[in-house]
Amino acid sequence: MHGMPARRMSRVPLKPDVNRTVRSFAFIACLSAMADPFGALGPTSALAQATETLEASRARKAQKGRSSVPRTAPPPPASTRDEDLAAAPPTFYSLSQLGDHLSSVRWELAAVGAGLVAIGLRDWDWGGSEFQFIEEGWFAKNTPHGGMDKIGHSFSTYVIADILTDRIRANASNPAGAPITGALVAFGIMGLGEAVDGFTGKHRFSREDIVANGVGAAFAILRNSIPGLREKLDWRLMYTPASFERPGITASEESGILPPYQRQRYIMALKGSGFETLKNTPLRYAELHAGFDARGFEPDERRLGYPIERTFYVGVGLNLNEVLFGPGSVPNFRKYKDTLPAWAVQKTFEYLQVPYTAAYAGHRFSTIRR
Template identity: 70%
Template sequence: MRVVAFVACLAILMAASGPAPSRAQTSGPSYRSASPTTVELAPTPAPPTFYSVSQLGDHLHAIRWELAIVGAAIVAVGIKDWDWGNVSGFQTIEEGWFSKNTRHGGMDKIGHSFSTYVIADLLTDRIRANASDPAGAPITAALVAFGIMGLVETVDGFTGRHRFSREDIVANGVGALFSAFSNSVPGLREKLDWRIMYTPASFERPGITGENGILPPYERQRYIMALKGSGFETLKNTPLRYAELHVGFDARGFEEKERELGYPIERSFYVGLGLNLNEVLFGNGPNPNFARYKDTLPGWAARKTLEYVQVPYTSVYAKSRFSTVRRVETTFED
């Protein structure tokens, strides 16, 4: 799926554009000497607007290398896996959202939102680290991420395999807006993570991966919102800083291998508790950990990965299925 390809692109971005000290400067009033005995206060410049075209240009210049890396990675994956080399007339498709007769049960739509969110979130960090005026960084990052994903969708329209989907464009917008919101509201980013949990497919012999088996019988992807205790001042000095409250969604029975094996269509909501691995590994608590390495490139990469990826078996969930439908043999067109 495209989310897997995006994770590879994300890894390249993180490795190539690690943490950098902020170059943003706050300057106070400037003084100049009119004569050896006279000091005049220079006119105070007008306060900058919250967002302007000049800021946009400054931000784009600050992330030029990151944009080049992301663009090159997406083009490489598009040519290799998304059939971008097979050009045809522009085509659109109505894919629907989360209903049982959609191809992926809505997981692809959440994947589009999540991918746009992660790109925007990372670019926000890079703009804040490198721009001379980082004010409005979440706006620039959201616009750029939405533009990148929109361009990807437009190119899809010229391939006979995927086609242009309006639903995907809306989903991209949701991810961009969520990033802008979470990076603009003070304290929200420290409290809330949006993550994907993925474990590889296991199509083994019955008895191991069957309905009552130990291992999962099909590809598992789940999208999770994690509310972190470490983000709340009242919990920072208590054991609850290691705890998280999770809400998640997944869909099963929609993928080709699942159809071949006759798995039912299921869409489920989850609520549960998770372990905050970032706090365990890099927090400032009394227990020994890797906090002193958190600002190194490996430490930064690990912390960012744990913001977007839920490590399997570090949480417990209660599931509520809101539909279980035995599949009638259906032909899906690519």
């Protein structure tokens, strides 16, 4: 399955592997059923017991020095009960919290599910084949898409997890652990989609895609759990305009709901507005970018004879959310920042890089002429 656009692949019949199918579904089911993935264990009474014993020993020595009259040794402390020694159960995350979180985003889950089905039927040709596996590789020159499909899987999982995390925090009665729920649900949704891909002769089930989904889910947890990280770092997709690409590179061959790989660029944006020392300076509007794309892997590129190339980018960009909703003397829409429409606009600019709002310098590597 592909996290972003449709793709063309040769139909190579592979023998179904029932055991691996069962293991794959079991793996996803186990992840979605995890109730206590995190949480600090509560202290036991063993440390307190040892401290009390030490204090009692010191008191006996001091009293012995003050009086030579022999005294009957105090009785040993009562034995600690087993239940006192048992670690306190984690309180950070539980099944009841998971249920509360899922209930609080039921409409969002319905929308994500409907969107995934629509894309699967339109772009990925779901159905019509026995379950099949495929080994796709990662970013090598002999892979179908030069790694763009793997980044697309990670990015899609991250976006779903991040949106669900925000909505859980806004709607749940107990939002603690929202990043965990968001990541687990996103990983499960994308894993289910990958399993359905196994029943298409066009795509088939890819273990690499499952790993890529896990990377996106982990990034979502880190970004929403480490204090200040989401204010500093965005992960975005740019749908590059035709002027960014070589002549003849369009979306016409595989036009679908999602943009084709030959029109995508993925960007990490480090935002000046997330740093305290820059918040009151003009640098709060600036961003540092690092990006990646791969070209020459798709059918229309091959037909035109373009070489295989992968490119790293660095650049400087404009923080549109800071321009539109940030504090300062410049008139903007900050008074609407906490409304639902403003939230939707801000999330859009967290995930999508608007062309011509940044300047890039690129370095191509591993160019292969056809």
